[in-house]
Amino acid sequence: MQDDPLTTSNTANYMVDANASKETVALFYNLKRLSRTKTAIGQQDAFNSFYQDAGGESDIKKNTGYDPAILGSDFMFITDKNNNEQADNWFYQQEQKIIADTKNAYAKGMINTFCWHLREPFKEESFYAADMSAEEKAVAFKSILPGGANNEWYKKKLDKIASVVSSLKGANGELIPIIFRPFHEFDGSWFWWGADFCTADEYKKAYQFTVDYLKNVKGVHNILYAFSPDNSYTTEANYLSQYPGDKYVDIIGTDNYGDFNNQGQTGADKANSKLKILSDYAKAKVKIAALTETGYRVTNTTPAIANWFSTLLYSALTKNDIEISYMMFWNNNTDGYYTPNNTASNAVDFKTYSSKTRSALVNSLPKMYEMPK
Template sequence: MKKGFKHIVLLFVILVMGCSKDASIEEEVIEKKIFITITSNTSNASEPQTHSSFTIRLSESLDTDVTVFYTVEGNATNGLDYNEIPEKATIATNTLSTEIPITIINDSESEEIETVKITLDRVDSEIVKLGTLITASINITNEAEEFLLSPSEARFYVVNPNATPETIALFYHLNKIARTSFIIGQQDAFSSFFDDASGISDMKKTTGNDPGLLGSDFMFITDDMNNETSGNWFYNQEQTIKSNAIEAYNKGMVNTFLWHMREPYEGDHFYTSNMTDFQKTNAFKSILPSGENHAYYKSKLDKIAKVCNSLIGNDGKLIPIIFRPFHEFDGNWFWWGKDYCTPQEFIDLWRFTVNYLKNTKGVNNMLFAYASDRNFNTDAEYLERYPGDNYVDILGMDNYGDFNQGDMGLTQVNAKLKILTSLAKQKVKIAALTESCFFVTPGTNEPIADFYSKNLYNSITENDVKLGYMMFWSNIKESYCVPTPSHSNANDFILFANKPNTLLQNELPSLYKLPN
């Protein structure tokens, strides 16, 4: 090889290696780029007090603060139509997002729709780049005057036109309570206790008063092994559940029943984790009107009807109950969950269930609660399996997981309950947090400071959320949702229960009589 040619080849290799190295460095820099976006948390806000917010979010958190600058536009005036917001925001170290609240100012004037629009301009970080969503907007409207349900109108809005006067009265009072207050309830409050300390309810041990609502379950009542004989364990459970429901009614409380129905093939389980693939795939479809287990399903509804028609209070009246079938249907842990039936199949069975109970079996002391879990963020997602206004009295949500997610989780709880509140207002229904809890297991899972009086209370009242009731899950021997007096968070629960708009049993109005 000639010397000159050798030098040329060597130079070429060096250049290639250098270029390759530079390209690798460039790719590394590109990989480190993080994107920032903005979204509106609701598309609408309204006067006088329905607020909203924007969320600015990073695709990956950083170990330093990130400041983003943006332009505020729209025909809504910053500082006049909503509380003034600056033209920059900071995402704190090791966090993913920050909120820009849009707090509406009521100017008492009827106006066209106004808009606030935010466009991201630049970021004070070389590795943070603007993403594809850099503009978001919120419309501000004038909220229509709220419809206030009157006692004489209540019977036109319940699902069952033949509902008893007491059931209609309960619907009316829950609707009215939701405007200013909410009832605090607990599942199995008269039969399940922390450390098995039976007697009065754990809530009464702590606050001096029973909950305003008692939760019960049709599970043991409809069990295949309930042979309705006095020595039968399941039948004895049925008698206890009925006795507790009667006690609650006689105290002026609300009764609500859910149903952990066992799958129809073996009658053993309701959690899909304990079921065979065949059972999971076929259980729900088999109890549809055309299914092989439909007659079995009707026999279980017959049992529910029998029990409901036997619940008589000291006043000689049928006791109204709220029935919450197929709860948490947007999850997949129950065999009636979204993975095991189509939306239309769910709707068909719900409608059959309501019609069979009220029309065929003559159950006239029942309100019907449609309750998802937390797996929705829009009206459309919540209503995907909604059977229609003629089949639902109460719009509910069960939510445990969001309460374990810090401030962002609490914001999500509030936003979801706001969806329920708005839908309930539109449809003349009642919104409710139908199940919730932060489970405390002493020595393992410790209390969260101010959980009841701040975290829970704020998330279910802020942003004009209006609920008829909320219900804690059961206390059991090892864990509690409601603390007893010896627990460190008992005072926090007392603060929650003593809020001016929370109602325990002693604070309830006469729920089963319509005002004149």
Template sequence: MNLKYFFIILPMLLVGQAIAQQRNLIDPLATKETKALFDNLYKLSEKHTLFGHQHATEYGHGWSGDADRSDVKSVVGSHPAVIGIDLSGLTGQSEAQIGKTKEHLRKNVIDTYNRGGVTTIAWHFSNPVSEGDFYWKDSVSLPAVGYIIPGGKAHDKYIKILNDIADWAKSLKAPDGNLVPVIFRPYHEFDGDWFWWGKSHCTVDEFKSLWKFTVSYLRDTAGVHNFIYAFSPDNLFNSEQQYLERFPGKEWVDMLGTDNYGDMGRDGKYNLDAAIKKLRIVSAYAQKNGKLAAFTETGLESLTNPNWWNDVLLKVMKNDKIRMSYVLVWRNDTKSATHFYAPYPGHPNIPDFQKFYNDPYTLFEKDLKDIYK
């Protein structure tokens, strides 16, 4: 080999190796399918973004529980590439009901895997130390984070809850014998005050302790090795420093995200420059630290803007210096005439969504090939 080329190529190879080494999951024992999903999401995000919809295959506008159905599939012929589910039903219910929920969610995850799609998991966690659900209510709620972290009065109760989640995670066995990988996104929108784990209800150190203990227990004690861990505040930041205020450290997070409805048309208010700036902050930090990035929640309730998909969402996401592995819009309620975020048959938004679907930048379930290999 010509020495001149050797000294040019060698640094490039070393840089490539360093980046490859840097881009590792935080779980060294992650299953090969989980590693493959992580790597493939990273590669696809160079030129594409997977489209996701919360509860897409569980229910939709005017229906619930139908096999192999989603409003998105009814409109464009393919399920979303990413299906959102929620572990909310694993706490605050009777044991019998929790058992049914576990089985329902397990089937949903395995069905999505068998079709070649991806599952992301939110956790609207009922307050474990006071009455009430996941929302903060001044007259009812207790600041549970301080109770359930190590040293807290309800720490043992939290361990039992995590054991339940771990058992469920380890039950996600597909017909091919593999454990199904999932993206686990606990304690989202923690920079707001509306959830009991929110900013006003725990200190920075308490939140970091909660995050680190949760990951450490699931991964190192309970032996869960099919989780990709996602960190996602709301849109209440304007700098990297603000974004990282409650960040537990890059050794505790695989995916960086943000939820943003406020800049994307909620209450008729649009601030696309702000949305772009925030996604760039997330994307840049993910890139330099070998992490995935995602637009973990967004959407326009009722889809009142007939061109929202292309003039708003794609306009924001296709900006330079933004690299997102997926974007997820919120759910379509079964009964509400107004609470929906994806079009359903007959909705006037369909032509714009069809254009969004046909754009080479967006990937739906039918577009995914061997994402776990």
């Protein structure tokens, strides 16, 4: 096993934020150490999006008896133009629910990660490029950069994020650490920050601006920053083409659905080779590697794939000695699921996967917010 230079006393040196709170520093250290032996399993909206709207415990807990190790949330409703911070406002109610879920996850010893489906700066109605005019698509991303027409607008959105993240506190008043994954899947062009709508240089500038503003201007010190393209890369150089730099990124991630979409072992091996690129880079640079989104969605018309979790996904996360700290499934909803509850046809396959040696639900996590003694 390769020894990296990370110790309990030098961890902050390898992080984006040298002034990170002690719980945030501990989270970085523990995620990095965890990856040597296990991959934490997460799900987006695990506490409130259920297959067939069956409320109660998370679908993962219904199946396995344990909550996931990671809770995924989104700043989308929190920064929505219609959030007026009044008690009777639907968007504000979503904000309150997300804050409560985040605190609940932290109290359970889970890890919190946030993405941001930020709506475009003109009408603020959609994050999908397909819903925008050609003119809007051409200028939207450039307009939020420093000096751009919508940079002040963008700063106000970041102000809102800063105020929410700074208000996330545990039982002893300590700040709750989160992972933040801005402008994800930028190598595709489905989002308005995608490849067709910004240059590599513009992307790097926006990412750097986001980090610098939250950390230095707003003084937010409970964030780990994740970088996550979709799965289009095949080489390290390709992966790093829009990378804002080691000073700006804690977590080397990727979203990958395509390689798992009915591609069998061939697809799983492709996913593994892409994850190996991340794992190797994370080992060399003392960063954390993660599969930041994945899954295969089962519906009434799309049946489960036999052994998808226990064989295909598990092999992708473990072959070739890779070290992937965590992975996250997308959310379940009324008519489809990524993680089966206890009644779904592939419930046993998921349960088998989650109890394998290198898998971790919340019950097999160490204390993530304390340095080991």
